[in-house]
Amino acid sequence: MDMRTLKRGELAKEVGVSPETIRYYEQQGLLQANRDDNGYRRFEPGCIDRLKFIQRAQRVGLSLKEIGELLTLEIARGEHTCEEVKAITQAKQQEIQQKIDELQHMYDALTVLNNRCCGGSHSAEHCTILTALADTESSTEELVHEHPNTH
Missing domain, CATH: 1.10.1660.10 (Multidrug-efflux Transporter Regulator; Chain: A; Domain 2)
Incomplete structure (x- = not known):
């Protein structure tokens, strides 16, 4: 050896x-x-x-x-061929872009939720974040497209 x-x-x-x-x-x-x-x-x-x-x-x-x-x-x-090699990296790039888009969507939805809530020290009994997440009629799509200035 x-x-x-x-x-x-x-x-x-x-x-x-x-x-x-x-x-x-x-x-x-x-x-x-x-x-x-x-x-x-x-x-x-x-x-x-x-x-x-x-x-x-x-x-x-x-x-x-x-x-x-x-x-x-x-x-x-x-x-x-270079085409074969590039196909692998392009597929990964598309996969990553899809993840970025999903993360951006989550970020936008969280922004809407956070903008709705006053974040005060009072009881969470009427917390807009909890209410929005508990609402079985709404979706995260609706959250992102709603106007965020209600508390």
Whole structure:
């Protein structure tokens, strides 16, 4: 076995992740190790770059499944097109935009609710926030489109 190969712990330390992370990536098929004569898993030095690829991809929000797809394309760049690669990142971008839209909708609804309430120290018996949330006839769509200046 080549002495330049790394044990799981050495690889983890080199990249700044836990050995459990390395083990998990192995289980997910993102990393592969060879076994030496003693049965230890040994990783080629190229696994460092692969781990850094995985980390960068995670930082931009890609899931391990999406990262696996990109790694498959990365391994055989000459057999794939930029269009295939871009389709993965565009799909993720659309997914993130949908989440942003949903969060904006929630934020707007909370703004309406908060603007309705005086926030005073008196009893919450007639609290407009609780009343609006308890109203089975209204929806969050209605909350966002209502005018928010009632207490």
